[in-house]
Amino acid sequence: xxxxxxxxxxxxxxxxxxxxxxxxxxxxxxxxxxxxxxxxxxxxxxxxxxxxxxxxxxxxxxxxxxxxxxxxxxxxxxxxxxxxxxxxxxxxxxxxxxxxxxxxxxxxxxxxxxxxxxxxxxxxxxxxxxxxxxxxxxxxxxxxxxxxxxxxxxxxxxxxxxxxxxxxxxxxxxxxxxxxxxxxxxxxxxxxxxxxxxxxxxxxxxxxxxxxxxxxxxxxxxxxxxxxxxxxxxxxxxxxxxxxxxxxxxxxxxxxxxxxxxxxxxxxxxxxxxxxxxxxxxxxxxxxxxxxxxxxxxxxxxxxxxxxxxxxxxxxxxxxxxxxxxxxx
Numbered sequence: 001x002x003x004x005x006x007x008x009x010x011x012x013x014x015x016x017x018x019x020x021x022x023x024x025x026x027x028x029x030x031x032x033x034x035x036x037x038x039x040x041x042x043x044x045x046x047x048x049x050x051x052x053x054x055x056x057x058x059x060x061x062x063x064x065x066x067x068x069x070x071x072x073x074x075x076x077x078x079x080x081x082x083x084x085x086x087x088x089x090x091x092x093x094x095x096x097x098x099x100x101x102x103x104x105x106x107x108x109x110x111x112x113x114x115x116x117x118x119x120x121x122x123x124x125x126x127x128x129x130x131x132x133x134x135x136x137x138x139x140x141x142x143x144x145x146x147x148x149x150x151x152x153x154x155x156x157x158x159x160x161x162x163x164x165x166x167x168x169x170x171x172x173x174x175x176x177x178x179x180x181x182x183x184x185x186x187x188x189x190x191x192x193x194x195x196x197x198x199x200x201x202x203x204x205x206x207x208x209x210x211x212x213x214x215x216x217x218x219x220x221x222x223x224x225x226x227x228x229x230x231x232x233x234x235x236x237x238x239x240x241x242x243x244x245x246x247x248x249x250x251x252x253x254x255x256x257x258x259x260x261x262x263x264x265x266x267x268x269x270x271x272x273x274x275x276x277x278x279x280x281x282x283x284x285x286x287x288x289x290x291x292x293x294x295x296x297x298x299x300x301x302x303x304x305x306x307x308x309x310x311x312x313x314x315x316x317x318x319x320x321x322x323x324x325x326x327x328x329x
Contacts (some may be wrong), residue, residue: 001192003045003046003168004146004150004193004305009222011150013143013145013149014280016092016149018149018152019154019156020119021156021159021160021315022057022159022277022311022312022314022315023152023311023313023314024145024149024310024311025288025289025290025297025299025312026145026236027290027295027297027300027301028290028309029104029290032122032123033158034119034131034135035118035119036115036116036117036118036119036135037065037087037088037089037116037117037118037119037198038085038088038113038114038115038116039084039085039087039088039115039116039117039136040084040086040091040097040112040113040115040192041084041085041112042082042085042101042108043083043108043109043110044080044081044106044107044108045079045080045081045107046079046080046081048107048290049051049073049081050082051105051106052073052083053073053103054108055104055105056072056083056084056085056300059085059086059100062086063089064087064089064090065087065089065117065157067084067117067143068139068141069118069120069121069138069144070118070136070137070138070139071136071137071138071139072084074136074137082110082137085100085101086100087098087117088113088188089203091095091251094111094113097113103176103247114235115136116125116136117135117136117137118135118136118138118139120144121138121140121141121144122138123144123145124143125140127152128193130274131154132166134137135178148309151313152309160315161235161253161284162189162196162207163255163279163313163318164181164318165196165197165198166185166186166187166198166255166256166257166279167257167318167319168186169198169200170183170184170185170257170320171183171319171320173185173200173201173323175323180204180231181202181204181205181325182203182204182211182320182323182329183201183320183323184199184200184211184212184257184258184323184329185198185199185200185201185212185256186212186213186215186216186250186254186255186256186257187198187254187256188219188220188252188253188254189252189253190220190243190316191241191251191252191253191274193239193243193245195222197223198201199212199213199215200212200215200216202215206265208224209295211260211261211263211266211328212256212257212262212329213254213256214264216309217249217268217271220249220252220271224245224246227240227243227246228245228308232274247272248270248271249271249272249273250271250272250273251272251273252271252273252274253273253274253275253276253277254275254276254277255270255276255277256276256277256278256329257278257279257320257329258278258279258280258282258286258320258323258329259280259285259286259287259288259312259329260276260284260288261282261286261287261293261329262287262293262294262298262328263329264287264328265288265298265299266298267285269298269299269304269308270306271308273311273314274309275308275310275311275313276288276299276309276310277310277312277313278310278311278312279312279313279318280320280322281312282323282325282327282329284325284329285325285327285328285329288310291313306321
């Protein structure tokens with residue numbers, strides 16, 4: 001984790017633009033509305049805190065909610081401290097809680113499972129104080145999104161190269177096929193091998209569901225099945241053996257010429273990708289930008305159990321063919 005002022009990557013944290021080329025797409029209308037999770041707590045005597053703190057540290061990595069922005073201990077009165085043990089995602093019921101606490105070395109009482117805690121911190125210190133008063137005491141570590149951008153790795157040379165490849169392929173499709181094919185092209189990058197898989201749109205010549213994103217996901221699965229077959233029959237290359245199994249499209253970077261529709265955006269959720277970068281927005285049918293389509297912002301929807309980062313290319317013009325804004329890309 002590098003400090004912001006030491007990060008060699010140029011990042012505009014106000015506009016959320018990286019190297020004047022990548023604009024982070026997120027649903028800002030919910031940024032300062034807390035996304036709450038219920039959590040377990042116990043009350044202890046202040047003298048027990050020396051035993052409690054190591055225990056909390058030992059279990060915090062097991063919890064899906066990191067709570068790094070949360071003060072784990074708050075004062076109730078002069079003789080009582082309340083300790084946040086874990087989220088309901090980590091401890092779904094009393095049995096799980098009791099099993100976790102079975103061998104602790106400290107005494108506790110007043111077990112509660114109704115504490116409401118923000119999953120992530122707010123964007124301002126003022127709001128942090130408000131949430132701390134209303135829900136559970138928080139720690140101000142700066143705007144959480146700033147840290148997300150600051151921690152990301154951006155290989156701008158590779159990003160430009162892949163976007164240029166799919167833009168060129170998109171132009172070829174438009175030139176060679178005319179109006180018969182949709183010039184939407186995507187690229188899937190395997191984080192383990194670095195292999196780039198280019199996928200075109202085949203909805204007019206095959207299934208109506210064969211958008212380029214769907215074709216790419218299917219191609220990734222076919223390649224993985226082929227690799228596993230080779231491993232099983234002993235014909236796999238050393239590279240294939242070292243690569244290991246690919247689970248869906250876990251942590252893949254996906255590049256696409258046009259903002260994905262709701263079907264493709266949801267498919268990327270199910271595929272567990274890490275990041276999607278697109279060139280042209282699709283105002284009528286897109287499902288990632290707040291102002292596109294019905295404003296789904298599918299990649300950051302709180303009702304879904306997985307998320308991915310999204311960026312729009314706003315650098316030099318890559319000359320991607322325009323398509324009907326109502327077309328589902």
